[in-house]
Structure formats: C-alpha cells, structure tokens
Amino acid sequence: MSQTQQLNSYAIFVQFDVKAEKANEFKELVTENAKISNQESGCQRFDVLVAADNPHCFLLYEAYENEDAFKHHIQSAHFRKLDEITSGFVTKKIIAHSDAGDR
Numbered sequence: 001m002s003q004t005q006q007l008n009s010y011a012i013f014v015q016f017d018v019k020a021e022k023a024n025e026f027k028e029l030v031t032e033n034a035k036i037s038n039q040e041s042g043c044q045r046f047d048v049l050v051a052a053d054n055p056h057c058f059l060l061y062e063a064y065e066n067e068d069a070f071k072h073h074i075q076s077a078h079f080r081k082l083d084e085i086t087s088g089f090v091t092k093k094i095i096a097h098s099d100a101g102d103r
Contacts, residue, residue: 009064009099010098011097012060012064012097013061014062016030016057016093017057018057019091023056026058029082030086037076042064045061045063047060047061048060070097
C-alpha cells in the first residue's frame with residue numbers, strides 16, 4: 001500500500017501482557033498469525049510490536065476495510081488456533097477499536 005493511499009479502516013489495537021516464560025513462543029505464534037492475516041481479503045495491515053520498556057508486552061495494530069472484514073478474521077481457523085494455544089500465556093489483554101467513521 002502506498003503512503004498516499006488512505007485506509008478506509010476499521011482498526012483494532014490489542015495489548016497482550018504474557019508470562020515471561022512464554023514470551024518467545026507467543027512472539028513466534030503471533031508473528032506467524034500476522035503473516036497469514038495480512039493475506040486475508042479485507043485486511044489492510046497487521047503489525048506485531050514489542051513494547052520498548054517491556055519484552056513481555058506485545059502490541060498489535062490491525063486495520064481492516066470494515067468491521068465485517070474484522071469479524072471474518074476472528075472466525076478464521078488460524079485466529080481460533082492462536083487464541084486457543086495462547087490463552088494460557090496471557091496475563092492481561094486490552095482491546096480498543098476505531099472506525100474511520102468515528103473521526
């Protein structure tokens with residue numbers, strides 16, 4: 001996507017705090033999930049970041065064409081698998097969303 005192309009986005013921001021002993025495994029799994037998610041129809045962007053001050057805190061930025069595209073994502077097999085595998089890794093999860101129409 002070019003820098004001048006505007007996103008029509010429905011954006012999701014997720015913060016995961018994970019158990020220290022599971023951080024490396026979580027990072028591998030969520031990074032693989034992001035690669036697959038970036039190929040989904042309707043997914044405009046899916047970034048995985050690690051907080052600069054906490055290597056056990058992962059931040060996801062996800063942008064979709066619309067809320068329906070996001071709903072499709074959370075019904076996908078790869079999302080469900082990640083959610084199931086990592087559910088015991090996470091000590092805290094914060095989710096926020098923004099719709100381009102909210103501006």
